[in-house]
Amino acid sequence: MIEVRDLTYEYPSKRALDGVSLRVAPQTIVALVGPNGAGKTTLLRCLAALEPPFSGAVSIDGRDTRKVPREIHERLGYLSDFYGLYDDLSVRRCLLYAARSHGIAPALAPAVVEKAARRVGLADRLESKAGELSRGLRQRLAIAQAIVHEPKVLLLDEPAAGLDPQARRDLSQLLLSLRDSGMTLIVSSHILAELQDYSNEMIIIENGRLVGGQPIKVRDDERPRYVIELATARSDLRQFLSNAGVDVVEADDHRALIVLTHNAGARAKLLRDLVAAGFEVASFSAATKELEDAYFAQLGRRP
């Protein structure tokens, strides 16, 4: 769906992106992470055909951003980190404008507006003015504007910044539902915890370069990751798990990070075997810091 080849972008005094190449499969959510100033926003703007690359190429849905930027604009939704809204317009009119300006026919526009408002939980606020909404609701309206035309690709730059925990949870669920409806999403953030909930892959940018050279798979719904912790250290933990046919990501005498099929029976059997072999299992749970682990593993340093 998204292909970037040797992308370089320069500001007058700085090279912001340096030879970035990546490929994003359809219907995935990719986390774009990296420290402030790493080049995340610039990469998103290049993907959105808002900035022409100095060299290299970007294609979205098979279309080159330099050759047909307007076709790219039609096919994607983009929410910038500092977005604006028309405060004097009602939510309905904001969404109507977004729909009509994305080519939705006048007769269809009211229905797509209702749908987008329902998706983000603003159906009961359609007549409120945008300027009267809380920060969380403004964020929802901005996302609704970006998705009202059902884009194939959605780019979100720091979408959860400033949101409360409930709003972040709602955002995660919304992004997952958008992916399930067929969209491909790239979500930029420097808060790893929030990306954990919904992203399948991670792109790490540092100093304008892609760390590791390619997107890193951080979550596989079919083969999720689990953490096993022992009360008493055992040097043969890794060997035992390997012999049991389990993929071991990393392991030491106390702890192992493993990949297992999404099957309760398989988990129960492994736990039974571990206990039977004399391992004092203190916990066996789904890994909650996969993305963070992968991030620091790639950067080669721990927090």
Add this chain to the structure above:
Amino acid sequence: MNPEFQRNLWLELGPRRVLLMIVVLGLVFFAAAVTGGDFGPASLAQILYYLIVVVWGSRNAALSVVGEIRDRTWDAQRLSSLTPFEMMWGKLFGSTIYNWFGGAICLAVLLGYRFTQHDAASVAISLVYYLAVGVIAQAAALLASLVAVRRRLTHSRFDIFTYQLVGLIAAVAVFFVWEAADPAGALLVGRKSTESVPWWGQTLDARSFLLVSLAIFTAWTLIGCYRLMRLELKMRNGPLVWLAFLGFIGLYVAGFDGWLTQRQATLRWDAVELRLGLALTTYAVLTYLMVLLEPKDRVLYRWLGSRLGEGSIRSALWNLQAWMMSYFAASIVAIALLVRLTATEGGFGADASLLVSGMGCLTRDVSIFVLFQTLPGRRRGDFSAVIVLIALYLVMPYILRGMGLDAGLAYLYPQVTAPLWLGPVITWAEAIVVAAVAIGRIALSERAESREPALA
């Protein structure tokens, strides 16, 4: 309806604002009618029209894109599927719709009054004039703001005022030219009215000529807005429209040779030389204007160099900037004029020497603009280049004359020298040195980055 226009209607034409405009203007005209002072309703309507449509309208037009950038809504608009034409007219007439609403009330009063004094044709011509002056002021302000948007990201209140000022200057120019052809209006500007205009050897009715000229220049301003909107929407512009404009403006201005000879009987040039001279001057002015306004993008210059190096002439020509095309047009006309002057002067005379020196200065000056964009602190490059040109053309000549070194003026701007070839040699030597340094710095920056730019 155009969604951008519709959005502006929602924002600008709320019932309360509409009522407010009707009530305020109604009270003002009523007061003027009952007091019977110097300003009757018609005179007041004319003044209010200029204030509401030209002054206030040009500010709203200048803000139509800059305001979106300030409010961080411009990216979302650029990512819409609106065409550049829809975006342009949606903004131009949408952001000013409230001004046009007020202006329509003023025009109804003004033209209603005129209808009692003049025939319908005269009223219709006035209507066209008022509409055109409003559109040209607002379009010029929008054009200026779109030019500025390409050069910088932030826009202060003063910046916005300067964009508005461009619209006001355009309107004032139209006003004075138009009034000069108006027997009644000419009295206002203290001149005798102009009844005819000599153009390309023809004597044309002044009002008809100005009306057509006004319509054509309004169209070119709108085309300029459209082309800049295309760039804002990340589309590319080919060279053909600018070349067409160069062709038009060269022919238009060259036709005023008769107007020059009417006022300057001692001119020694014939009609052909005058026409070539007028066209050359126009292209030189456009070269300076565009090299100042256009972003001097070293990435583009390097890419052009690589295209030319590879022999992809068509690809390079397609991406030339407007100042480059204007410079080439000036060069072609200069060569034609040089050939003509050499023939009529019977050799390389004083005028030919000044002409070649002038082209050397033009080349040197545009090279200075490009060079300053390659130096450290290039964000202020244009400002520095303008300061250097002021020093070259105003300050240094003053100093040299004060010191009795008049011979040194040939190093600053075109001068008749002895021998005649010396002046051209000096200015072209300067031009070659500055151009070589500028090109060298662009090439060096390419080597430093060791990347192949890929714009096409």
